[in-house]
Amino acid sequence: MDFSDIRNIVILTGAGISAESGVATFRGPDGLWEGHRVEDVATPEGFARDPALVQRFYDARRARLHEVEPNAAHAALARLDKEWKGGLLIVTQNVDDLHERAGASRLLHMHGELKSAWCRACDARSPWQGELANGPDCPTCGVAGKLRPDIVWFGEMPYEMERIDRALMEADLFVSIGTSGAVYPAAGYVQTARYCGARTLEMNLDPRQGSIFFHETRIGKAGELVPAWVEEVLAANP
Numbered sequence: 001m002d003f004s005d006i007r008n009i010v011i012l013t014g015a016g017i018s019a020e021s022g023v024a025t026f027r028g029p030d031g032l033w034e035g036h037r038v039e040d041v042a043t044p045e046g047f048a049r050d051p052a053l054v055q056r057f058y059d060a061r062r063a064r065l066h067e068v069e070p071n072a073a074h075a076a077l078a079r080l081d082k083e084w085k086g087g088l089l090i091v092t093q094n095v096d097d098l099h100e101r102a103g104a105s106r107l108l109h110m111h112g113e114l115k116s117a118w119c120r121a122c123d124a125r126s127p128w129q130g131e132l133a134n135g136p137d138c139p140t141c142g143v144a145g146k147l148r149p150d151i152v153w154f155g156e157m158p159y160e161m162e163r164i165d166r167a168l169m170e171a172d173l174f175v176s177i178g179t180s181g182a183v184y185p186a187a188g189y190v191q192t193a194r195y196c197g198a199r200t201l202e203m204n205l206d207p208r209q210g211s212i213f214f215h216e217t218r219i220g221k222a223g224e225l226v227p228a229w230v231e232e233v234l235a236a237n238p
């Protein structure tokens with residue numbers, strides 16, 4: 001694919017970009033997410049049924065963030081963010097903080113963030129490092145036991161959809177990295193971008209059914225493919 005004459009880039013990332021950092025992807029070979037059914041830990045209904053289980057699940061994942069580091073793919077996207085003079089939006093489905101720790105800033109978390117807590121009493125969102133299972137006070141309103149993980153569960157509305165749609169409509173290049181394309185609306189972004197005139201590139205460990213929507217698919221590890229692609233796109237647009 002020719003990467004010259006590109007101005008606006010939208011990049012969608014999924015769990016595959018963090019896999020080489022040691023963060024588990026969502027859909028394991030057994031169909032479970034770290035031993036749990038997705039309905040139990042990633043739906044409002046699951047939370048209503050067993051809030052303690054859900055809080056402990058996300059507390060454990062939040063605590064584990066301190067044990068993982070960004071990998072070469074996160075670093076390459078941070079380099080692109082720094083050096084790219086045109087428009088760029090990195091839309092991540094990931095709730096980890098590895099993109100920002102690598103230094104990316106033109107970034108949004110469409111499925112929320114582990115390091116944020118959402119108060120069901122006052123609706124405020126607060127940066128959060130510790131546990132939620134022990135029912136802490138909301139830093140904004142002071143009410144105890146009302147904070148939940150600021151994660152978009154199935155059946156809830158992803159964040160910043162209008163901003164994402166605008167960026168997709170203006171994109172000259174849409175790049176998808178390490179996502180299975182199983183979850184909408186993110187899975188449909190390639191079609192929106194392509195319909196609006198963008199070239200489309202996918203990088204993933206395995207070919208998927210959705211690969212047919214892309215102009216080009218590169219198969220391999222994100223930690224190898226992404227740095228090579230960033231080099232290529234920067235060289236084509238000096």
Ligand code: OAD
Nearest residue numbers: 014015016019025026027093152178179180204205221222
């Ligand atoms: P998935 O676990 O569904 O898919 C991860 C993809 O990454 C798979 O296609 C793998 O083949 C690929 N992969 C694995 N290791 C890789 C590597 N080293 N390099 C490149 N690719 C690799 O994760 P997502 O597509 O991100 O939603 O899942 C989408 C959403 O489903 C998540 O955001 C989450 C989940 O339910 C919410 O939490 C709302």
